[in-house]
Amino acid sequence: MKKLAVLIFLCVAVAANAQQKIIPLYTGAAPGSENWNWSEEESDKNIHNIKVAYNVTKPTLTVFTPDASVANGTAVIICPGGGFRILAINHEGADVAKWLASKGVTCFVLRYRLVRSVTDDPVKELDGEMARPGFRESLKSIIPMAIADGRAAITYVRSHATDYNLKTDHIGIMGFSAGGVVAGATAFNYTPANRPDFVAPVYGAVPPEFQGPVNNDAPPVFLTAATDDNLGVASSSIELYNKWLESKHSAELHLYAKGGHGFGMRKQNLPTDNWIDRFGEWLGMQGFIKTTVSVSSQQVENMQKTLTDWPNLERYADANKNLQNSNDKRVVFMGNSITDAWIMVDSAFFASHNYIDRGISGQTTPQMLVRFRPDVLDLKPVAVVILAGINDIAGNTGPMTLEQTFGNIVSMAELARANNIRVVISSVLPAHDFPWHPGLQPAEKVVALNAMLKGYADKNGIVYLDYFSAMVDDRKGLPKSLSEDGVHPNISGYKIMEPLAEIAIANALKRK
Numbered sequence: 001m002k003k004l005a006v007l008i009f010l011c012v013a014v015a016a017n018a019q020q021k022i023i024p025l026y027t028g029a030a031p032g033s034e035n036w037n038w039s040e041e042e043s044d045k046n047i048h049n050i051k052v053a054y055n056v057t058k059p060t061l062t063v064f065t066p067d068a069s070v071a072n073g074t075a076v077i078i079c080p081g082g083g084f085r086i087l088a089i090n091h092e093g094a095d096v097a098k099w100l101a102s103k104g105v106t107c108f109v110l111r112y113r114l115v116r117s118v119t120d121d122p123v124k125e126l127d128g129e130m131a132r133p134g135f136r137e138s139l140k141s142i143i144p145m146a147i148a149d150g151r152a153a154i155t156y157v158r159s160h161a162t163d164y165n166l167k168t169d170h171i172g173i174m175g176f177s178a179g180g181v182v183a184g185a186t187a188f189n190y191t192p193a194n195r196p197d198f199v200a201p202v203y204g205a206v207p208p209e210f211q212g213p214v215n216n217d218a219p220p221v222f223l224t225a226a227t228d229d230n231l232g233v234a235s236s237s238i239e240l241y242n243k244w245l246e247s248k249h250s251a252e253l254h255l256y257a258k259g260g261h262g263f264g265m266r267k268q269n270l271p272t273d274n275w276i277d278r279f280g281e282w283l284g285m286q287g288f289i290k291t292t293v294s295v296s297s298q299q300v301e302n303m304q305k306t307l308t309d310w311p312n313l314e315r316y317a318d319a320n321k322n323l324q325n326s327n328d329k330r331v332v333f334m335g336n337s338i339t340d341a342w343i344m345v346d347s348a349f350f351a352s353h354n355y356i357d358r359g360i361s362g363q364t365t366p367q368m369l370v371r372f373r374p375d376v377l378d379l380k381p382v383a384v385v386i387l388a389g390i391n392d393i394a395g396n397t398g399p400m401t402l403e404q405t406f407g408n409i410v411s412m413a414e415l416a417r418a419n420n421i422r423v424v425i426s427s428v429l430p431a432h433d434f435p436w437h438p439g440l441q442p443a444e445k446v447v448a449l450n451a452m453l454k455g456y457a458d459k460n461g462i463v464y465l466d467y468f469s470a471m472v473d474d475r476k477g478l479p480k481s482l483s484e485d486g487v488h489p490n491i492s493g494y495k496i497m498e499p500l501a502e503i504a505i506a507n508a509l510k511r512k
Helices: 002-012 090-102 122-130 142-159 178-185 233-246 271-285 297-308 317-324 337-345 347-351 365-370 390-394 402-418 443-459 491-510
Strands: 020-024 041-043 052-054 060-064 075-079 086-088 106-111 171-176 199-202 221-226 251-256 331-335 355-359 383-387 422-426 463-465
Touching: 052 122, 060 090, 060 142, 075 090, 075 142, 075 178, 086 090, 086 122, 090 106, 090 271, 106 142, 142 171, 142 178, 171 178, 178 199, 221 233, 221 271, 233 251, 251 271, 331 337, 337 347, 337 355, 337 491, 347 355, 365 402, 383 402, 383 491, 390 402, 390 443, 402 422, 402 443, 422 443, 422 491, 443 463, 463 491
Parallel strands: 075 106, 075 171, 171 199, 199 221, 221 251, 331 355, 331 383, 383 422, 422 463
Antiparallel strands: 020 060, 041 052, 052 086, 060 106
8 A cells, every 4th residue: 555655646746755854953961951851742632723742851853855856955944833832843843844845945843942841731831821921931041942952953954964965055944933033043143053044933023132233144034924913923023124124134024914823834714824935935036945946857758748638538548448339337436546546456346346447646627527528428337426626626737726626526517417427426535734735734625625516416416425524534634544645545445435435326326
């Protein structure tokens, strides 16, 4: 199954390497906290439903390396936020790293030292502490340690640049909230070894006591926050921007009207959802990422093939000719990689019924609509099972709205019905993230598209096949027990789908 998953990835897109190395930041105990003897923990059971790390005593760097075909020698140290008591390690850490790695950037997610939590719900503990008048005072001793960890991270990455094929003058740091304090403070009072080449505090306010004069070789800064931030960091971002502007150094500031505090890579259907794109554009303007990507001869060949046969009509052309002369009743499964892989994972399911697999990995609904006649209508099946839409949400062939995806699936259904073919419309399977295009937050889009499909099916007397409800986990994604990569089912996943498909087909054949 792992080999199959890898093949699927390669067919879909170039993805960031999955391997992640964890590096201790210090040899031995961290300076200033040598006597700390509690253990670092992780938890995702909290009121905000986010994964957090807490009780960090031994700082580490988790490395996210880009694919060699897009790597550009730039590195970013990412400092998640959390009030110096927790670290929001996904939406302010790993998700950011995956996005940047897809642009060729080598990322190092920093777990810096934190105030000790004494309960197993550090988020609740943080919320309670923030409501107390002495909260800021309680952080006085930890902030210098966290900043020291940020400086040490820059030093480590620069001194090991050759190990990761990095340019020593392309090493930057970014941070969120408390992590923005860590990142922002490194823009002051640095040495040649720990000077950042660019700095990006995201809704992070650097206290005056951790600032200093703006040096002549001050790094360029990128700042962003929301005006309605309940912690009031927007004004601090403006002050830091003005400080860079007055000293005639490069700075860029993005303030959004809405977004609140802690938006990170979370999708809120607000302009703040696109802050990472603005950051990527800024990195390009500063010369830290490439605006063009070199491609291999194999990639050129694949692109040429796509241009000459965009819907991949060639894939099943011979197989279709062999079937057209047969009068056997058959059911066609029309889909993408989930259908394409199905027959390879459990060929017996198709062989024991008169089921025909017509899935093509990576395809979107416009491609499937173009090939619907040769791959479905011309085969004269008694029924068709349509499973499509997830690659539209992933943007495999460019941006698409849910309405466009819905319309293409409806068009396939109506073509089938006009040719006296019974129709089964499948729900899109749950997906929390895409390994080949991370950070798109597809879960809610899948839910919305499924609601549209079910509404159409119910209104028009079409069978709706609900895989989603039978397979979804508490993140609105595919659980690890059913999928290797969170998108494509494994054999256990297909074994859930198969009886549901059989029941749906039987129901469709009973309808007039």
